[in-house]
Amino acid sequence: MAAGMSVEQPLWRALTAYRVLTMGYALALYAHAYGEYVHPLGAGAYLAVLAVWTLATVRRVSSAERCTPPFLAVELAVALAGILLTPVVDTQARIDAGGPTLPSIWTAGAVLGFAIKKGWRWAAAASLLVGAANVAAAGGFAQDTVHNVLLVCIASIAIGYVVEVARASERTLARALRIEAATRERERLARDIHDSVLQVLAMVQRRGAAIGGEAAELGRLAGEQEAALRTLVSSGVAPEAAAPRAGASVPGSSASPAAVPPQGGGAERGEDGGECDVRALLSAYAGSRVSFAEPGAPVSLPAAAARELAAAVGAALDNVRTHARGPSGEEAQAWILLEDEPDAVVVTVRDDGPGIPPGRLEDAEAEGRMGVALSIRGRLRDLGGSAELLSVPGQGTEVELRVPKR
Structure with missing residues (x-):
């Protein structure tokens, strides 16, 4: 455990300051009572060693x-x-009167060092040694001696216990952070699987059933594998982490089911550490049944965030292509609206399909169909944004994706 991760490092700094200050205090006491010592030079020699050591x-x-x-x-x-x-x-008179020892309260620094380094048990052992030495120097259990010994003992044990509790808390926090990182990586992989493998398997199943013959058997096997893979994905991802898929095929375009929206050149796309014009990514989705409205000026986001936002839009459009049909059976019309607000980029995807029946999304998640959960909400959550879905039966569906600029 790195000291910089916890309260430990500030405690070490405080102990460093304590040692220096109490060394100065011990020297001041010696200078003040210089004439009262039986052997002032002997006391001065020890304090010189103490100062050099400190x-x-x-x-x-x-x-x-x-x-x-x-x-x-x-x-x-x-x-x-x-x-x-x-x-x-x-002199014995000064000792009997409760006069300080040569190191005075500097002694507590050694005990506190054990408390911080090794915990309360080691601090208690060091305190007992200091207490025994004080009793021996005083020639008995004087009231002031006992008072000082108990004060050091209780303080060091308390600090040692607090440090041990802090270390245990840090280990728990570090473990939780590792679990969170692993969960996020699992969600990312599940999202990629949903955006590619599952869609291909679903397409093979549909095409095989439509063609018939040997292709129907191939479609049946693909359907079984899709169901098994969906179960695996849904069991390994927390529901709240799920989000609609991205990078799916787009109504009115020739993109393959698992395609990621085409990106422009280096200036439009941006590097991972640079800015990217969201318009260039979303314009790839425009087609005969998808209308795209954009501002006249560039809409910039960090490149990685822009690609994730475009993938979430692709997932929403894929849902339109797959599930939204007009009265005559044709694909629903979809509209994309890109807005550049002062503190966020907002993309609205709307269609004129039949809408989503109440409870359908929850049922889909229970069946392992994590499109909305993984590819849309999950992506926007990872970007620090939000995905709001509004659907009225018979009046279409609207998905609002909001990504903060900072």
Whole structure:
């Protein structure tokens, strides 16, 4: 687990600042009480070592990778040495009066290091060692000594426990993110399968049934494979992730069932990292039964988003071609309207077919027919946009696709 992913790295930085500040505090206490020490030079020598150690190890403490358990053990040893040296260089009267040890509150930094690095159990063990050293230096269980020891112990255990909980939460979050990434990739693959393989199998089934003979048997086998593949796709994709398919054949055009709309040259199409004029992609869908209305100026989107939007439009038109028929049986007329709004690109696909009966989309999803769910709504959701479908029986269907520009 990278330290930068969690609360750990700020804690290490805080510990670094704590060590430097408390080192300065210990030096200030020594300077203030210099004349009261029995051996001021001995105390000064220890504090000099403490200052050099603290400043020389600033980088070690600022990173979880560099602050290893052996280093923390040496850090704790420095603190314990200062505590046990206090009765040697200070007067018993000052010690009995609750005077600070040589390292003073710098000692807590060593214990907190164990709490952050190894958790509350190691922090508790380090606290016990510090407590034992303080009791030994004070010559007994003085009230101030017990108070200070309990304060350090409780604080370090609490911080160690919080760090352990944070680490567990991060592992859960990382696992959830991996699952989400895998789910999105599975949805993308399912979308591609729906836009190509399933449509081809469905076409083979229809053509085989129409031709008859040996072709009818081939169509029957294709239908069985289509049903099995639809079951596999629908069982591996969450319903809310589904969306209508894209890149399907277009009414009035000669595109094959799995075709992706033709794209213009480099300037119109754009590279994956560049901009693309949506008009150039959608104009490929215009035909004898598809009318396309567009603004006079270019309508730009990132190239990948523009292609996904065009694929979703293709899926909507394929639904018109497959399901919408006029009273005499001819294909319904479809209209595409492209609008360039200040913060979004909106494409409306409307037809004059019989509309979608209530509950038909839900039944289709249950049967594994994920056209609207995968190829339209799923694509728009992945783009951060929305797909709204309005259908009134006898009055046609309208699909509004909205993609934010940013």
